[in-house]
Amino acid sequence: MKAIEITEPGGPRVLAMTERPVPMPGEDEILIRVKCAGVNRPDVLQRTGNYAPPPGASDLPGLEVSGTVEALGPGASRFAVGDMVCALTAGGGYAQFVAVHETNALPAPASFTFTEAAALPETYFTVWHNVFQRGGLQPGESLLVHGGSSGIGTTAIQLAKAFGATVFATAGSAEKCAACVKLGADLAINYRDSDFVDAVRQATGGKGVDVILDMVGGDYIGRNYVAAATGGRIVQIAFLKGRKAEADFSQLMIKRLVHTGSTLRPRSIAFKGGVAAELAEKVWPLLERRQIAPVMDRIYPLAEAWRAHERMEEGSHIGKIVLEVL
Structure with missing residues (x-):
C-alpha cells in the first residue's frame, strides 16, 4: 500500500x-x-x-x-x-x-x-472526554474555548451549544472570531486586541466561566485562573505557548478550582x-x-x-x- x-x-x-x-x-x-x-x-x-x-x-x-x-x-x-x-x-x-x-x-x-x-474522530473524542467527562460541563453553565477556530475549537463550540451551555471563544483575527460566532459562540474575543479575562468577566457579570478548554498554555494558565468562576474547571490539552508558566496558585484554593488535563x-x-x-x-x-x-x-x-x-x-x-x- x-x-x-x-x-x-x-x-x-x-x-x-x-x-x-x-x-x-x-x-x-x-x-x-x-x-x-x-x-x-x-x-x-x-x-x-x-x-x-x-x-x-x-x-x-x-x-x-x-x-x-x-x-x-x-x-x-x-x-x-x-x-x-x-x-x-x-x-x-x-x-x-x-x-x-x-x-x-x-x-x-x-x-x-x-x-x-x-x-x-480525533476532535469529537477529544472534546467529549475533556469538556464533558473531565470538565463536567452542564446545561446552563459557561465554557471558554481557547483556539475557537481550530478543529477542536469549532467542535467544542458546537457541542457545548447543543448541550445548552453559554460559549465564549478566543481567536486571532476578525475572520476567525466571526466564524466562531456563526457556529454559535455567544462571544468571540480577538486575543490580539482584547484581554479575554476582562471580556469574559464583563460578559458574566464578574462571575467568570465554569469550564475552560485550553490548548495554549504559557501565560494563559495564570490568566485562566482569574477568568474562571468559583468552582471552575480548567482542562489542559496542549501547550502552544509553552508548558511552563508563573501563576497565582492561591486562586486554586480561593476559588476551589480544578486544573486537569489529558492526552488521548x-x-x-x-x-x-x-x-x-x-x-x-x-x-x-x-x-x-x-x-x-x-x-x-x-x-x-x-x-x-x-x-x-x-x-x-x-x-x-x-x-x-x-x-x-x-
Missing part, C-alpha cells in the same frame, strides 16, 4: 510517500480501506520529533480516518465488509489501509462524505471504546440530523501531506484539514 512516512524529524518536507505492507487485522480488529485521513496538531508534533507513537503503534502519522471495512479480524462482529466507517487510530492513518480495534470505530453518519467523516493517543483501547460508546449514544444522533457538523478548511491529496502540515503550521486555517487517500 501507499503511505506517508516521516523520513526524519524536521519540517513538512520530511513527509514522503512510501510503500508498506497492508496490515493484517488482529483479534477484534477491522481493516479499513482508507478514503480520507484527518490532519491534527499531534501529527505535526510527531513529524518534528516531539511526540513519539505509543508502544505498539504504527510509526506512520495519522490519528483519524474514514473509509470502508475491507476485512474483519478474528472475533470482530460490529461491522460488515463494505460498511462506511470513521475511526480513531493510534497512528497509521496516512495510508491506504489501517487496522483498528472495532470499538474505536463508529459508523459514518448518514449523508456525510468521506471527507467530513474523517474530520470527526496513549490511552487504552478500552478507554477509547468507552468514549466511542458515549459518542454513539449522545452525539452521533446530532450529526445524523446535521444539527452539528465538522467545519472543513482545506483538502489535500495524500501525496501533498506536506502542504497540509504547512497549512496547519501557518495557523490561518479555520476548522479541519483533511487528506484524500482515494
Whole structure:
C-alpha cells in the first residue's frame, strides 16, 4: 500500500510517500480501506520529533480516518465488509489501509462524505472526554474555548451549544472570531486586541466561566485562573505557548478550582471504546440530523501531506484539514 512516512524529524518536507505492507487485522480488529485521513496538531508534533507513537503503534502519522471495512479480524462482529466507517487510530492513518480495534470505530453518519467523516474522530473524542467527562460541563453553565477556530475549537463550540451551555471563544483575527460566532459562540474575543479575562468577566457579570478548554498554555494558565468562576474547571490539552508558566496558585484554593488535563493517543483501547460508546449514544444522533457538523478548511491529496502540515503550521486555517487517500 501507499503511505506517508516521516523520513526524519524536521519540517513538512520530511513527509514522503512510501510503500508498506497492508496490515493484517488482529483479534477484534477491522481493516479499513482508507478514503480520507484527518490532519491534527499531534501529527505535526510527531513529524518534528516531539511526540513519539505509543508502544505498539504504527510509526506512520495519522490519528483519524474514514473509509470502508475491507476485512474483519478474528472475533470482530460490529461491522460488515463494505460498511462506511470513521475511526480513531493510534497512528497509521496516512495510508491506504489501517487496522483498528472495532470499538474505536463508529459508523459514518448518514449523508456525510468521506471527507467530513474523517474530520470527526480525533476532535469529537477529544472534546467529549475533556469538556464533558473531565470538565463536567452542564446545561446552563459557561465554557471558554481557547483556539475557537481550530478543529477542536469549532467542535467544542458546537457541542457545548447543543448541550445548552453559554460559549465564549478566543481567536486571532476578525475572520476567525466571526466564524466562531456563526457556529454559535455567544462571544468571540480577538486575543490580539482584547484581554479575554476582562471580556469574559464583563460578559458574566464578574462571575467568570465554569469550564475552560485550553490548548495554549504559557501565560494563559495564570490568566485562566482569574477568568474562571468559583468552582471552575480548567482542562489542559496542549501547550502552544509553552508548558511552563508563573501563576497565582492561591486562586486554586480561593476559588476551589480544578486544573486537569489529558492526552488521548496513549490511552487504552478500552478507554477509547468507552468514549466511542458515549459518542454513539449522545452525539452521533446530532450529526445524523446535521444539527452539528465538522467545519472543513482545506483538502489535500495524500501525496501533498506536506502542504497540509504547512497549512496547519501557518495557523490561518479555520476548522479541519483533511487528506484524500482515494
